[in-house]
Amino acid sequence: MSCLTHQFLSVALMLGAAQLIRSYSYNNCIADAYSKGEGFKCINRKANNISDIIRDLPPSVTNLNVSLNQLRAIPDDSFIHLPNLQNLRLDQNHLINISQKAFLNLHQLRSLNLSFNNISQLDPLVFKELHNLTFLSLTNNTLKQLPEGIFSSNLNLATLIMGQNLLMNFSGIVESVSHLTNLKTLDLCFNSLTSLSHANASLPTSLKELYLCRNQLTTLGCERSFLVYIRLLDLSYNFMLPTVAFQGVNLKQLNYLRLRSTSVKVVEFLDTSDIDAGRVDFSGTGLSNDSLLTELCTLLKRKVKRIKNMWLGSNSIRNLTNNSLRHCPEITRSLDLSRNKLRKTTCLTFLDSHRDIKILNVEHNLLYYLHSCKNHTEIHVQELSYRYNRILSVSASAFYNVPHIKTLLLNINSIAFLHRYALKGLSQLEKLRLDNNLLTDLFKENFEDNVKLKTLNLRNNRISVIFNSTFLMLRNLTILDLGGNKITHIKPSGLDGLISLSKLYLDGNNLQHVDSSLYHVFQDTLTTLDLQSNQIRFLTETKESPFKNLSRLSDLKLDRQRPYGMTILPRTFFRGLHSLRSLYLTYNNLYDLSPDVFDDLTGLRFLNLDSCCVGVIKLRPGVFKNLRNLTELVVENMGIQNFSKQVFGNLTRLRRLQMNRNVMQRIPVDALQSLPNLNYLDIRNIPLSCTCKNILLQNWTRYDPNVQVVYLYNLLCQSDPSIKFYNFDTKVCFIDLGEYMFFSTAAVLFLFTVSPLLYVKLYWKFKYSYYVFRSWFSEQWRRFREEEENCKYDAFISYNSSDEQWVMDQLVPNLEGNGSSFKLCLHHRDFELGRDIVDNIVSAVYSSRKTICVVSRNFLQSEWCSLEIQLASYRLFDEHRDVLLLVFLEPISERKLSSYHRMRKVMLKKTYLQWPGSDCTDPTQAQDLFWNQLRRGIRMESRLETEDSTKCDDKTEHLETSDDKYYLLP
Numbered sequence: 020m021s022c023l024t025h026q027f028l029s030v031a032l033m034l035g036a037a038q039l040i041r042s043y044s045y046n047n048c049i050a051d052a053y054s055k056g057e058g059f060k061c062i063n064r065k066a067n068n069i070s071d072i073i074r075d076l077p078p079s080v081t082n083l084n085v086s087l088n089q090l091r092a093i094p095d096d097s098f099i100h101l102p103n104l105q106n107l108r109l110d111q112n113h114l115i116n117i118s119q120k121a122f123l124n125l126h127q128l129r130s131l132n133l134s135f136n137n138i139s140q141l142d143p144l145v146f147k148e149l150h151n152l153t154f155l156s157l158t159n160n161t162l163k164q165l166p167e168g169i170f171s172s173n174l175n176l177a178t179l180i181m182g183q184n185l186l187m188n189f190s191g192i193v194e195s196v197s198h199l200t201n202l203k204t205l206d207l208c209f210n211s212l213t214s215l216s217h218a219n220a221s222l223p224t225s226l227k228e229l230y231l232c233r234n235q236l237t238t239l240g241c242e243r244s245f246l247v248y249i250r251l252l253d254l255s256y257n258f259m260l261p262t263v264a265f266q267g268v269n270l271k272q273l274n275y276l277r278l279r280s281t282s283v284k285v286v287e288f289l290d291t292s293d294i295d296a297g298r299v300d301f302s303g304t305g306l307s308n309d310s311l312l313t314e315l316c317t318l319l320k321r322k323v324k325r326i327k328n329m330w331l332g333s334n335s336i337r338n339l340t341n342n343s344l345r346h347c348p349e350i351t352r353s354l355d356l357s358r359n360k361l362r363k364t365t366c367l368t369f370l371d372s373h374r375d376i377k378i379l380n381v382e383h384n385l386l387y388y389l390h391s392c393k394n395h396t397e398i399h400v401q402e403l404s405y406r407y408n409r410i411l412s413v414s415a416s417a418f419y420n421v422p423h424i425k426t427l428l429l430n431i432n433s434i435a436f437l438h439r440y441a442l443k444g445l446s447q448l449e450k451l452r453l454d455n456n457l458l459t460d461l462f463k464e465n466f467e468d469n470v471k472l473k474t475l476n477l478r479n480n481r482i483s484v485i486f487n488s489t490f491l492m493l494r495n496l497t498i499l500d501l502g503g504n505k506i507t508h509i510k511p512s513g514l515d516g517l518i519s520l521s522k523l524y525l526d527g528n529n530l531q532h533v534d535s536s537l538y539h540v541f542q543d544t545l546t547t548l549d550l551q552s553n554q555i556r557f558l559t560e561t562k563e564s565p566f567k568n569l570s571r572l573s574d575l576k577l578d579r580q581r582p583y584g585m586t587i588l589p590r591t592f593f594r595g596l597h598s599l600r601s602l603y604l605t606y607n608n609l610y611d612l613s614p615d616v617f618d619d620l621t622g623l624r625f626l627n628l629d630s631c632c633v634g635v636i637k638l639r640p641g642v643f644k645n646l647r648n649l650t651e652l653v654v655e656n657m658g659i660q661n662f663s664k665q666v667f668g669n670l671t672r673l674r675r676l677q678m679n680r681n682v683m684q685r686i687p688v689d690a691l692q693s694l695p696n697l698n699y700l701d702i703r704n705i706p707l708s709c710t711c712k713n714i715l716l717q718n719w720t721r722y723d724p725n726v727q728v729v730y731l732y733n734l735l736c737q738s739d740p741s742i743k744f745y746n747f748d749t750k751v752c753f754i755d756l757g758e759y760m761f762f763s764t765a766a767v768l769f770l771f772t773v774s775p776l777l778y779v780k781l782y783w784k785f786k787y788s789y790y791v792f793r794s795w796f797s798e799q800w801r802r803f804r805e806e807e808e809n810c811k812y813d814a815f816i817s818y819n820s821s822d823e824q825w826v827m828d829q830l831v832p833n834l835e836g837n838g839s840s841f842k843l844c845l846h847h848r849d850f851e852l853g854r855d856i857v858d859n860i861v862s863a864v865y866s867s868r869k870t871i872c873v874v875s876r877n878f879l880q881s882e883w884c885s886l887e888i889q890l891a892s893y894r895l896f897d898e899h900r901d902v903l904l905l906v907f908l909e910p911i912s913e914r915k916l917s918s919y920h921r922m923r924k925v926m927l928k929k930t931y932l933q934w935p936g937s938d939c940t941d942p943t944q945a946q947d948l949f950w951n952q953l954r955r956g957i958r959m960e961s962r963l964e965t966e967d968s969t970k971c972d973d974k975t976e977h978l979e980t981s982d983d984k985y986y987l988l989p
């Protein structure tokens with residue numbers, strides 16, 4: 020683009036056309052995808068001023084999330100420009116003060132979350148305008164009391180959560196809410212209430228759920244009918260609350276009452292109260308043995324014939340016998356025995372008189388063995404959970420007496436032995452969880468009877484081989500999760516029988532191949548295949564796609580193959596996958612992406628290539644050419660140097676593009692403009708240059724009405740981090756037009772008048788000189804190319820010009836001369852002139868065996884250091900080639916370094932050398948040692964190693980690293 024065009028464009032810009040267009044990018048917020056400016060997240064910003072965060076949001080916002088910031092105050096009129104706000108989250112800040120008119124104008128607000136702040140006081144008028152508020156959370160603040168009339172205009176409030184405060188005055192609270200005729204839920208757990216006395220006020224009749232857990236209630240002290248409309252009452256963890264507290268209180272209408280960890284004696288309580296005995300939760304009420312249980316049951320039976328749900332959790336029950344529950348009224352739906360101390364279930368004989376029970380929960384007990392249960396009376400349980408026990412072994416026919424089970428949860432135990440007939444008879448089973456156990460083998464008889472099984476979860480066991488016919492009878496299985504095992508191979512008929520399978524998870528195993536012959540069974544049904552984190556690797560191209568017949572496959576995960584990555588992605592790998600919707604290929608050390616590898620993925624919507632490849636990768640033109648349906652593309656950290664239309668131009672449906680952490684310095688606007696649906700662009704951590712090359716990009720990012728550039732206003736210039744990309748000075752790009760015209764006209768005139776004269780006079784002289792020059796030049800050029808081709812430097816020295824003296828006086832003589840003849844690459848000496856600096860650096864790093872970074876304070880601030888370190892550490896982390904040597908010229912404090920994350924990461928990974936300055940006790944000797952170590956470092960091949968080193972004993976500084984084998988050498 021010539022300067023002239025620039026100038027005209029800038030004139031157009033200045034005429035103001037563009038200034039009328041509203042920018043689409045925001046300082047501290049990200050618009051939700053597809054929300055058309057209605058939803059915004061402004062979380063985790065360091066800002067402590069609400070207006071800094073939300074000032075630039077459009078009035079269309081309805082959902083706003085400002086969680087996890089450091090706000091201390093909400094001043095008046097903070098949201099005045101957002102009149103359509105419906106949901107507002109301000110939780111997890113440091114709010115102390117909310118001004119009286121903070122929420123002015125929020126007439127539409129429905130939900131307000133102020134939880135996890137430091138609010139100790141509220142202005143009585145602060146919620147005045149919020150007529151439509153239905154949800155308010157003030158959980159986890161330091162409120163001692165509510166000001167009078169605080170909710171006087173919030174007549175629509177349905178849920179009010181004020182747990183975890185310091186509230187003491189219950190009657191004040193009742194007074195504040197008594198007029199809220201829509202209030203349904205009131206949560207006051209974790210406060211300091213001591214009684215429910217309520218002066219003359221009463222709760223609104225709409226209130227159905229009242230949570231009063233973890234207070235200091237010692238009595239209720241309310242009127243007889245005070246709780247008459249409540250359906251759910253939680254009084255748990257009021258340790259001092261005695262039985263007598265309930266005397267004379269009407270609890271007839273309660274549906275559910277929690278009394279856990281109070282001082283209430285349940286038998287006594289039931290005797291005296293008018294509550295429906297079947298509605299009380301007996302968890303945590305000290306019913307630890309048979310006689311207490313029998314006593315309770317006898318009493319219950321006197322009051323009710325049947326009981327729907329029986330809660331007996333957390334009672335320290337060690338043993339249940341045939342007698343334990345015999346005297347209870349018949350339990351018709353569920354029994355909760357979780358968090359007791361049961362060691363065995365003795366085939367559920369304790370349910371002999373409750374055989375129609377549907378749900379049994381025995382989680383969090385001490386079960387260690389499940390016996391055979393043949394010849395026991397049948398129990399009709401449908402859902403059975405033994406999660407969180409210590410079961411080691413499951414015998415044959417362990418569930419023989421419960422043949423109606425549909426859901427069986429055996430996960431999170433220590434099952435090492437599952438008898439081959441353990442699940443015998445479970446012909447109704449639909450969901451089975453065996454994950455997080457110690458299973459090593461599956462037998463073909465294991466699931467023989469479970470013909471109705473739909474979901475089978477075997478994740479996180481120790482299975483290593485899937486033998487033939489293991490799943491042969493599971494014709495209805497749709498989800499099979501085998502992730503997190505040690506599977507090395509699947510026998511040829513290992514997956515036979517799975518004719519309905521839709522989702523197969525094999526991630527986190529040790530598979531080395533993708534065996535297409537296995538998948539023929541479910542080739543018409545499989546939609547999800549997860550092969551993440553196996554050991555799949557290719558070193559050559561393959562003939563055909565291993566997935567070729569999976570015609571319905573829509574999600575495929577192949578990321579993070581251990582330990583080397585996939586290395587080569589065969590060109591035919593994805594042939595025929597026309598239905599694929601999403602594909603993950605991250606962290607695979609790929610060397611190349613062949614331009615036709617994605618050609619068949621015409622249905623792809625989401626593609627993640629984050630860190631997929633080795634070092635700097637050149638994406639080839641046309642690689643994405645057929646991805647016409649792609650809407651989301653992640654190409655983070657791929658070392659992309661050029662963003663071009665030829666590569667990305669075909670993605671006409673693309674909405675979201677994440678390309679942060681790459682190395683391009685400029686992004687051509689025409690390439691971006693060839694993505695007509697682009698809506699979200701993330702270009703953080705790219706060394707964008709703030710020069711005339713990017714002037715169009717600057718304008719585009721600011722004024723394009725369709726594309727949100729994530730945190731645009733925080734993007735910095737690579738050359739000078741004190742300058743922001745969005746407003747770097749572009750004046751220099753437009754030299755004065757008059758001056759320009761004058762000089763160009765003068766030059767043209769000169770040429771036309773003087774050259775014919777010279778031509779005539781000096782023709783032969785010219786011609787001769789021209790040929791001499793040409794032959795000289797081509798010779799130079801040839802030598803130059805040759806040099807570059809073989810340019811295998813021993814080390815590329817990366818340093819800041821202010822340290823040049825040290826480099827020239829110390830480093831060069833000691834490494835190039837002095838008996839050690841290393842070939843060094845120095846930028847002022849060996850860089851190819853006129854070539855892009857980034858290219859130069861890339862080629863220097865890649866044609867040198869090592870990269871030595873001379874680190875000083877100036878180096879850390881220098882513009883190229885981060886790119887060089889980035890490239891060298893690419894090779895270190897991603898190619899596993901140890902190319903980086905760090906030399907510290909001056910001691911630099913840990914605190915100073917902490918802002919250079921990449922550098923610290925490198926430092927944690929390896930040793931680095933500290934130049935012993937002249938203030939060391941014996942500088943000469945220390946320096947000799949230093950050179951020796953450095954030479955050794957350069958000679959050393961590849962792999963990471965930590966060396967010990969002699970110390971210059973007056974100053975040794977340890978870095979606080981998690982791993983103390985790394986030293987900052989003296």
Ligand SMILES: *[C@@H]1O[C@H](CO)[C@@H](O)[C@H](O)[C@H]1NC(C)=O
Nearest residue numbers: 060062082084085086087108
């Ligand atoms: C708001 O941010 C929090 C914190 O990241 C997150 O958990 C929550 O899902 C977000 N809510 C919405 C509605 O986006």
Ligand SMILES: *[C@@H]1O[C@H](CO)[C@@H](O)[C@H](O)[C@H]1NC(C)=O
Nearest residue numbers: 108110111130132134135156
């Ligand atoms: C309110 O914020 C808390 C704390 O971050 C969170 O746990 C809760 O889910 C939020 N509730 C709503 C409805 O936003």
Ligand SMILES: *[C@@H]1O[C@H](CO)[C@@H](O)[C@H](O)[C@H]1NC(C)=O
Nearest residue numbers: 028029032037718719722723
């Ligand atoms: C700046 O961008 C706006 C919106 O994309 C466009 O209309 C205008 O022509 C651009 N100006 C320049 C100087 O490119």
